[in-house]
Amino acid sequence: MDSSNDEALDIIITNVVATFRTRCHLNLRTIALEGTNVIYKPEVGKVLMKLRKPMITASIWSSGKIICTGATSEDEAKLGARRLARCLQKLGFKVRFSAFKVVNVLAVCSMPFAVHLIDFTKNNRPIASYEPELHPAATYRIKNLKATIQVFSTGSLTVTGPNVQNVATAVEQVYPLLFECQKPLCK
Amino acid sequence: MSAAGMRCPACGSTNIVDDDLYSQAQLVCVDCGSVVSEGVLANDPVGGSDVSFSRTTAVAKRPCANLIKGQQRVKAICRILMVNREIEDLSHTYYKMAYEHKAFLKVSLQKKDILTGCCVLVSCRQLNWPITVGTISCLLDADSMVVGAIYQEMVKNLSIEAPIINVTDVIGAHCHEYKISSLDVPEELAENSRELTKRAVALVELAADSWIVTGRKPIPIMMAATYLAWQSLKPNKHRLKFSLDKFCQVAKVKKLKSAMTRVAEIKEVLCKLGKEIPWVRETVTPDNVIQLVECILQNRYALLRRAMRTHEDALLEESQASCAEAPPESSSQISECADQTPITSFVKQNGSNSDGKEKPGDVDYNPRVLPEHSGTQESQNPPQNWGKRVLFAPPCVIHAKKRRAEQPEHTDVTGDEEISDSEIDSYIRTPQEARDFALMQQMLSLSDSAKS
Numbered sequence: 055m056d057s058s059n060d061e062a063l064d065i066i067i068t069n070v071v072a073t074f075r076t077r078c079h080l081n082l083r084t085i086a087l088e089g090t091n092v093i094y095k096p097e098v099g100k101v102l103m104k105l106r107k108p109m110i111t112a113s114i115w116s117s118g119k120i121i122c123t124g125a126t127s128e129d130e131a132k133l134g135a136r137r138l139a140r141c142l143q144k145l146g147f148k149v150r151f152s153a154f155k156v157v158n159v160l161a162v163c164s165m166p167f168a169v170h171l172i173d174f175t176k177n178n179r180p181i182a183s184y185e186p187e188l189h190p191a192a193t194y195r196i197k198n199l200k201a202t203i204q205v206f207s208t209g210s211l212t213v214t215g216p217n218v219q220n221v222a223t224a225v226e227q228v229y230p231l232l233f234e235c236q237k238p239l240c241k
Numbered sequence: 242m243s244a245a246g247m248r249c250p251a252c253g254s255t256n257i258v259d260d261d262l263y264s265q266a267q268l269v270c271v272d273c274g275s276v277v278s279e280g281v282l283a284n285d286p287v288g289g290s291d292v293s294f295s296r297t298t299a300v301a302k303r304p305c306a307n308l309i310k311g312q313q314r315v316k317a318i319c320r321i322l323m324v325n326r327e328i329e330d331l332s333h334t335y336y337k338m339a340y341e342h343k344a345f346l347k348v349s350l351q352k353k354d355i356l357t358g359c360c361v362l363v364s365c366r367q368l369n370w371p372i373t374v375g376t377i378s379c380l381l382d383a384d385s386m387v388v389g390a391i392y393q394e395m396v397k398n399l400s401i402e403a404p405i406i407n408v409t410d411v412i413g414a415h416c417h418e419y420k421i422s423s424l425d426v427p428e429e430l431a432e433n434s435r436e437l438t439k440r441a442v443a444l445v446e447l448a449a450d451s452w453i454v455t456g457r458k459p460i461p462i463m464m465a466a467t468y469l470a471w472q473s474l475k476p477n478k479h480r481l482k483f484s485l486d487k488f489c490q491v492a493k494v495k496k497l498k499s500a501m502t503r504v505a506e507i508k509e510v511l512c513k514l515g516k517e518i519p520w521v522r523e524t525v526t527p528d529n530v531i532q533l534v535e536c537i538l539q540n541r542y543a544l545l546r547r548a549m550r551t552h553e554d555a556l557l558e559e560s561q562a563s564c565a566e567a568p569p570e571s572s573s574q575i576s577e578c579a580d581q582t583p584i585t586s587f588v589k590q591n592g593s594n595s596d597g598k599e600k601p602g603d604v605d606y607n608p609r610v611l612p613e614h615s616g617t618q619e620s621q622n623p624p625q626n627w628g629k630r631v632l633f634a635p636p637c638v639i640h641a642k643k644r645r646a647e648q649p650e651h652t653d654v655t656g657d658e659e660i661s662d663s664e665i666d667s668y669i670r671t672p673q674e675a676r677d678f679a680l681m682q683q684m685l686s687l688s689d690s691a692k693s
Contacts, residue, residue, distance in 0.1 A: 088675050090668055107664065108654070132656030140660050141668045171455075172405055179402055186405070187374045188389035190456030207455040208635055 065225055067218065069123065069160040072131040076118040076139060076149040085114065088145055103138065110134035114142075121157075128156050128218055158214060161221045165209035165229075167236040174205065174235040194231075199224050205232065251275040307353060308340050314357040318380055322361070324370055331364040335399065344398045352391060355383050359392040366403040371410035375460050408445050408459045413438050415463045419492040421471065426491055429479060432471055440470035443538040444507060450545065451510045451633040453503065464494070465503035473534035481531060506636070511537055513632065517547040552632040 082101045086094035093102040101114045108130045113121045120138065125131035132154060139151040171192045175184040182205075184192035191204040191212070201215035201224035211228070215221040247257050249270035256271040268277040315336050319329040339345050339356055358377040365372050374392070378385040396403065416438045423431035444466040448454050454462055468488050472480050485504060489496035508527040515525035515533045518540075525533065537544060670678065 087679060088670050090670055103668075105668070127654060129654045129656040133654055133658060133660075136656070137660050137665065141665050144665050144669055172407075175405060180397075180400070183393065183396075184405055185374070185389055185393065186456075187458060188386065208638055 063163060063165075063225065063229070065161050065163045065213070065222060067126055067159060067161045067221075069158075070125040070128055070131045070156060070218075071121065071123045071158040072125070072128075072135060072154060072156045073119065073121050074135050074139070074154040075152050076120065076142060076147065077152055078118050078148045078150070080114060080116050080118055080142065080147055082114070082116050085142070085145060089141070103141075105134055105137060107137070108134040110138075112138050128159075131156060156217055158216065159218050159221050161213045161218075161225075163211040163213060163225055165211065165232055165236075167233070168209045169205055169207055169232050170235045170237040171205065171207050174232065177235065178231060194228060196224050196227060199227075203228050209236075247277060249273060249275060249277055305340075307350065308337070311336055311340060311353055311357050314354065315360060318358060318361045318377075321380060322365075322372060322376075324361075324365060325368075328361075328364045328368050328370055331368065332360045335360040335363060335401070338399055339395055342398055344394065351383075355381055355388055355391045356395060357381075358383075358388060359395050362392060363396065363401060363403050366406060367401070371406045371414065373406070373411055373459060375458075376414075408449070408454055408462060409442050411459060412441050412445055412463050412466065415460070416441055416467055419467060419494055421492045425493075429475075429477075430491060432474055436474060437467065437470050440474060440534075440538070441466040443541070444469055444534075447510065447538065447541055448503075448507055452635040453506050453510065455635060456637075457503070458499070461497045461500040461503050464489075464497055464500040465507055468500070468504060469507060469531070469534065473531050476532045476534070510633070513548055514541065514544040517544045517551065548632055 082094060082096075082099070085101050085103070086092050089101075089103060091104045091106070095102065099115065103112045103114060104110070105112070108125055110122050110124045110131070112123075112134075120135070122131055122135050122138065125134055135154055136151060139149050143149045171184050171186075175182045175192050178194065181196070182192055182194045189204075191206045194203040194205060195201070196203070199215060199220045201213060201220050203224055204212040205228075206212075209232075211225065213221045213224055215224055246255075247268065248255055249257060249272070252270060252273040252275075254270055254272040257268050257277055258271060260267050260269040262279075265279055267279045269275070270277055312333055315332050316329065319332060336357060339360060340353070345353070345356060358381045362372065362374065362377050374385050374389055378388045381388065416434060419434075419437070420426070421430065421432050421437070422434060425431075441463070445454065445462065448462060448466065465485075468485055471488065472483070483491075485501055486496055505527070508530060511530045511534060512525050512527060514537050515521065515530050518533065518536060521533065523529070530537075
């Protein structure tokens with residue numbers, strides 16, 4: 055982005071959800087028996103395995119599909135997924151790490167100003183919607199980025215999108231719209 | 242095909258008769274006996290009748306029974322809310338459109354019922370008749386979140402735009418619900434509804450200016466404002482002794498839990514302003530502030546400005562005094578940013594800085610945002626902690642949640658590092674442990690079945 059009056063806007067990623075496949079059938083009972091940090095949920099048909107080092111929780115299905123949540127970056131998610139696959143390999147399954155994909159990224163960001171939500175919604179209908187009785191934030195959905203931004207009147211944002219790049223782009227796109235509707239922090 | 246005027250292809254005679262074999266129509270030549278032509282076995286056309294079953298059994302088309310019931314429900318809701326004719330007609334139109342929209346064609350009856358309320362809600366909003374989602378969910382006896390979800394779906398599918406209501410618009414209707422006029426309660430507790438509304442509106446506006454309204458549900462705020470307005474209109478001992486509970490009982494209104502917190506928050510703001518009144522000698526506490534409410538509300542803008550100025554001066558003194566102290570703390574800012582990985586993006590700040598928007602003595606917060614590594618007194622992220630430096634701020638900022646301590650190893654992760662065996666082994670039980678675990682599970686399940 056260009057220079058002049060630049061200020062750093064910290065976008066902090068709080069959660070990355072990724073999926074991958076092991077290309078083999080997994081015996082959930084064996085995993086529950088021989089793995090530590092494992093919770094078996096027979097009623098749903100999955101096993102929850104928690105890793106310590108990247109703080110990650112994985113849902114493992116017997117079909118070999120695994121969903122990892124809790125990572126704080128895409129690379130960390132990949133590392134955690136590989137660690138998990140390695141762990142399953144050691145337990146005796148013929149695991150092949152494949153089809154790794156980051157599915158969702160959740161990030162928070164804080165504007166240095168407060169936002170007047172009613173003006174913001176009026177200026178951006180129908181992309182933005184705000185129902186104060188239902189939820190305190192205005193929701194702004196960017197279709198082509200598949201990102202959803204929730205704007206709170208204190209200036210905090212919550213952004214979800216399919217990958218980190220989209221999330222950053224979404225924040226950059228919405229910033230000027232928020233800037234026009236800023237309100238002084240106190241009257 | 243009639244028999245007359247045909248020639249038998251075999252012998253050429255014209256003597257052809259209709260000689261049906263069972264139910265098959267046949268034209269047969271009398272002279273040589275050959276079959277000239279034959280029809281199908283039955284008179285029905287091949288592949289079914291030309292006329293479809295539903296058409297043959299159709300009766301005159303009637304509008305769907307549920308649609309009629311729905312329209313009657315819309316009418317009932319409109320009558321209960323006593324809206325005008327225009328709104329009622331618009332609601333009927335919207336309901337018909339929504340009912341026949343493919344998104345709502347196969348939904349449950351309960352959803353269609355809630356749809357009636359949503360149509361009324363949208364029409365009221367568009368024609369400037371403020372009602373809340375809470376009122377509609379009360380009338381429909383449904384959860385307000387469900388009503389909200391269906392409302393948003395409907396608005397999206399029908400592509401209609403409805404303005405958002407302001408709390409100040411709705412408060413008139415809300416105050417009306419309180420049975421506190423002289424017909425319902427003894428004289429000393431009675432209050433004129435118009436006066437009550439006026440005072441309550443002023444209180445709500447004050448609350449809106451001091452960050453109490455934003456992000457909160459509107460009804461508890463209105464309840465708190467009405468209660469305080471009622472108390473302040475005649476602040477005698479009798480009324481001051483009335484708690485929110487008792488007030489709601491007298492006014493025959495259901496009390497909401499969060500209204501109590503709102504009352505406390507509004508009283509706090511009133512105290513902050515009450516301190517600025519020049520002729521008040523004693524200290525202003527939440528107990529004795531009610532008598533001053535009338536005065537505060539009449540001069541609230543002037544008092545707000547004074548309060549801001551006093552606060553600014555106090556801050557200035559503080560910062561000057563502590564300027565001589567410890568050297569600025571620099572990169573502690575990164576450590577504040579928790580164990581999450583920050584990505585910093587440089588965003589262009591458009592146009593002039595908020596200098597143009599700054600009113601004299603009004604804006605406390607300095608919009609020149611400090612770059613990440615600067616050393617200032619506030620080592621925490623400035624936007625997040627502006628609550629500590631400003632007189633009025635929303636509670637979520639004043640009592641900001643503490644972030645967890647950062648774990649630096651996470652900043653240098655790539656996805657493709659080596660994974661050592663020892664790491665993985667920590668996640669796997671040794672065979673002995675596995676056997677013990679299996680044994681323990683068996684014992685547990687045995688004891689469970691023994692107990693039951």
